[in-house]
Amino acid sequence: MASGSRVAGKHRGSSRLSRKTAGYAGVAALATTGVVAAVAAPAFAADHSAPSIEETGQTAIVVADGLQDDLEVQAESQQVAAEAVAAQAQAEAEAKQRAAEAKRTAEAKAKSERDAAERAAREEERKRLNTFVAPIEGSYVSTQYGAGGGMWSSGSHTGIDFHADEGTSVHAVGAGVIVEAGWGGAYGNNVVIKHNDGTYTQYGHMNSLSVSVGEKVTAGQQIGLSGSTGNSSGPHLHFEARTGAQYGSDINPLAYLRSHGVGV
Structure with a gap:
């Protein structure tokens, strides 16, 4: 055929863009020239063993490219989701660490305050036990x-x-x-x-x-x-x-x- 059909399984494109372009061009050529409808149709009608469009590899190329795009998008989405989960886990771990540090600080402060209060109480008791006064107030x-x-x-x-x-x-x-x-x-x-x-x-x-x-x-x-x-x-x-x-x-x-x- 004048449109240059390719055999399925033999084509190997250099990039996703070139494969998609080639596939789209092939389909467009078939649609605009009418070769399949006007010229090849009688032959196809006469010969049932002739290969179909799908068998020529044109549609297969387009379908494969679309599937690859979907897989890449899905992979990117999964990667983004995984990164989000990892970020959330890290944030939760950091929050727990900050909470633990805050708890330790609060406990240390409370202990320090208790120790200070106990020292003050002991000192007050010591002073009370060692405080002396006159036996009669205001006397001589x-x-x-x-x-x-x-x-x-x-x-x-x-x-x-x-x-x-x-x-x-x-x-x-x-x-x-x-x-x-x-x-x-x-x-x-x-x-x-x-x-x-x-x-x-x-x-x-x-x-x-x-x-x-x-x-x-x-x-x-x-x-x-x-x-x-x-x-x-x-x-x-x-x-x-x-x-x-x-x-x-x-x-x-x-x-x-x-x-x-x-x-x-």
């Missing part, structure tokens, strides 16, 4: 330590006297445990406290007591009311500082209070 020393006179069996004053009207609140000077509470002979109603540093303080001549043996007290806690019980010439508070619980272990109470930060 009326009789000094070591003063001589016949009123004291030892011949000298073993403590200091704080001026106080009867019924004035008497406070523990520091935290500790009550080791004596009741009648103390010449001391009248008295209280003895063992403090956390191993020292002792005594409060004498009180009118009434508000604590009992074994009770824990804190600095500034009321332990009784001042009075004039025992060997006393009038209402006041007799205060002693001691190295032991018993009489005779006294130390300078004014120096003792000042060494604990009490301004008297």
Whole structure:
């Protein structure tokens, strides 16, 4: 035939564009010249064994090119979808990593805050346990330590006297445990406290007591009311500082209070 038909399976194009162009040109030539309709038709009618258009390879070329295009588009779509899935997976992994880091940071911050709060609480407790106050608020020393006179069996004053009207609140000077509470002979109603540093303080001549043996007290806690019980010439508070619980272990109470930060 004048149109130059090609045998199927023998053609091998250099590119997809050239194959498509050649196929389209072949089909167009057949359609415009009318060779198949006007000239070849009688021959085809006479000879049923003559090859059809599909058998010449023209249509096969066009169909193959279209199928290849579809496969390439599908492959590109699959590639894009795979890349999108990979990107999403990476984004989710990064988000999880950021969330984990944020959680670790928050936990570390919370732990730091808890530790700081615990340290502050311990420091506050330490201060509370080591804080000392005057036994009577706003009072003054009326009789000094070591003063001589016949009123004291030892011949000298073993403590200091704080001026106080009867019924004035008497406070523990520091935290500790009550080791004596009741009648103390010449001391009248008295209280003895063992403090956390191993020292002792005594409060004498009180009118009434508000604590009992074994009770824990804190600095500034009321332990009784001042009075004039025992060997006393009038209402006041007799205060002693001691190295032991018993009489005779006294130390300078004014120096003792000042060494604990009490301004008297």
